[in-house]
Amino acid sequence: MERELRLMKGNEAVAEAAIRAGADGYFGYPITPQSEILEYLMEARPYQTTGMVVLQAESEIAAINMVYGGAACGKRVMTTSSSPGISLKQEGITYIAGAELPCLIVNVVRGGPGLGTIQPAQSDYFQAVKGGGHGDYHLIVLAPASVQEMADFVGLGFDLAFRYRNPVMILSDGAIGQMMEKVYLSPQKERSKEVPEWATTGKPPTRERNIITSLDLDPRAQEVFNQKLIAKYDEIREKEVRYEEFQCQDAEYLLVAYGTSARVCQKSVQLARAEGLRVGLLRPITLFPFPTVRIRELADQVKGMMSVEMSAGQMVEDVMLAANGKVPVVHFGRMGGIVTTPDEVVENLKSKILRV
């Protein structure tokens, strides 16, 4: 079946891709800059076609807990929000991680802290990648840099979530959510009829009851569970790292950037190379697991690295850990909802790394 070409906003692409990926349910709450996802789904009425449930919850907290309930029934369920709303969801997200439930969460990031701004930012990196809620856990974090990836990562996200019984987050931003690009949409997938063995669907006489919980009052049992989670995260680190390299073969200087910043940095690489500077770009596609190994390899090749983020400097800490002191690693970023320009990146590379 041929893929369909459309011009869409990133947010609309997420919504359409969810229907086409055979999602069973969406639970959301309006917040700028991602309300188009809920609006699109309400207009599309997939409950009349694929049977996908769409419900506007009374809060982000309720929405993520509806996701918990649906996910625990073995269904492909998701929620979307933007930064302040994602903060509200953190309680639910840590319970989902603790109960080992698969689900998809999309964060169309806006500037913070607090109510911040409605303009794009990348200042939720720590929250997405390091846990976000309480306790030792990780999300699998995918960072789209185009409307196409907004669509593609929905299906990928569900697949990874079910493969590892782990919540997956698409960490986007207001720019990618709002901008329009052409996007190839996958054909409609049927909703899965498979019922995972752990799902709570009513206990038949043929099996023991299924219990979905993140509680264990026995410290030894809880530690065994923590170790099980660590083993899962290690497997994810080993198998699921995704990244893209742009002119890294002969690079003497490396930019590391994801999402919107990576789009900007592609242009910066061209500008720098026009000036005779051999600059390359590594774009992490998965932020957890992080492309640590590849960055460590590149640390043997380049003279310095600059992490470019629309934040005060968050991913730069992971770049530093990867480079492990072999080369200088600096950060450059704009904040408050301001998108970095390609020129600024080159200027800062020169002043911070080349010292010219």
Next chain:
Amino acid sequence: MAEITGIKEIIRPENLVYKRTKVMTDSILSYCPGCGHGTAHRILAEIIDEEGLQSETIGVSPVGCAVLMYNFLDIDCQEAAHGRAPAVATGIKRLLPDKFVFTYQGDGDLAAIGTAETIHTCNRGENILMIFINNGIYGMTGGQMAPTTIPGMRSSTSPYGRDVKIMGNPLKMTDIVATLPGTYYVTRQSVHTPANVRKTKKAMRKAVQYQKLNRGTCFIEIVSNCPSGWKMTPVESNKWMEENMFPYYPLGDLKIPAEESV
């Protein structure tokens, strides 16, 4: 040997007036002696068994004394975050609309931290049963003041009695949800006497049958005791409950289906 044989002779089907509930597990209840939770669990388990719903039931346990409910009921169960059980149950019921879905929550869970989820779930008219155990106290954390602690009642965070001028008023959540268009059947019961147990069981059976009709949320409050938290013997606590809780939370139906009120 002779004695044992004698007991075996007594244990004959025609002599049995009481038996273990099939839908309850062999796990030892974590509830304090004299607490109403065990009775409420048993009633629910009997109804699930008698209505043949074990394979159709998904329960949601709260954070509170009933947090380990899934250890005691032999059904598929999900443990929700504090106060979020109605949202979790909404997710379950929307995705599996033919299943019997219930939440089982205490007063802190349902009427304080989960107020928004309770009201909106009832207002949307989710086809679930919400069981609300109201003992006027946070039992599991050691007897703190609850949203339903009555005026003057002592707790570890209202040691001189609840002063409504400082601490605010108790919340009659069941009265509130009875006013919402989404609720179908709202009742307040207790489980402290055999007669009340029978009434509660009758209410529970109605709620189970109503869920099949898809007409909205069924809500059963069970006013219950907390001997440990109230620092009374079980008998004292039941007497105190009758004298002090029931005047504030009167037992009876708050909302019955229109077709039955004719």
